[in-house]
Amino acid sequence: MKNNIRVQRAIKNITQAELADMIQVSRQTINTIESGKYVPSTVLALKIARVFEKPVEEVFELEEDD
Amino acid sequence: MKNNIRVQRAIKNITQAELADMIQVSRQTINTIESGKYVPSTVLALKIARVFEKPVEEVFELEEDD
DNA sequence: TATTAATGTCAATTATGTTTTACATTTGTT
DNA sequence: AACAAATGTAAAACATAATTGACATTAATA
Numbered sequence A, B: 001m002k003n004n005i006r007v008q009r010a011i012k013n014i015t016q017a018e019l020a021d022m023i024q025v026s027r028q029t030i031n032t033i034e035s036g037k038y039v040p041s042t043v044l045a046l047k048i049a050r051v052f053e054k055p056v057e058e059v060f061e062l063e064e065d066d
Numbered sequence C: 001t002a003t004t005a006a007t008g009t010c011a012a013t014t015a016t017g018t019t020t021t022a023c024a025t026t027t028g029t030t
Numbered sequence D: 001a002a003c004a005a006a007t008g009t010a011a012a013a014c015a016t017a018a019t020t021g022a023c024a025t026t027a028a029t030a
Helices: A005-012 A015-023 A028-036 A044-049 B006-011 B016-022 B026-032 B044-053
Strands: none
Touching: A005 A015, A005 A028, A015 A028, A015 A044, A028 A044, A044 B044, B006 B016, B006 B026, B006 B044, B016 B026, B016 B044, B026 B044
16 A cells, blocks of 8 residues: 655645644654555544545555555 | 445445455454444555445545544 | 754554454345 | 345454654754
């Protein structure tokens, strides 16, 4: 699974810490999701996509090995 | 988080076991997700939504307490 | 260059998702 | 009623997500 959170953050001009605050998780959670270290739950994916005003599919994308 | 997997399955007329096979998880995983016992990972949500040919947001929905 | 903001990372811990096996219950069909 | 298919459920084990706190590094700016 890949994501483009970094790009979406840039578009909205918000930091990892700000995004973390908005969806009530730790900054490390955002950091590790963004860097692909782990796959978030659907609750987080929906919240993140909602912040960016994009469908989940535009922020998170399945890869071959998923 | 709530979901309407049961409805989507009915539309496509597939069983829990069939859905499980399609996305390579156990039938119990489908059963417990469908009955709201736990929230799936984003990988599973994307795969499930893809089977139903619906955006993730149409299958999984955030609630107040999420 | 010095300072601050932002990001990266690590270790430890807790919480949650997922699998497996197995059995019980419900629903549909003959 | 009997049988089969589908669904519900439970416990144990394992895998992964998420938090916390702390510190290192990089980027931006005065």
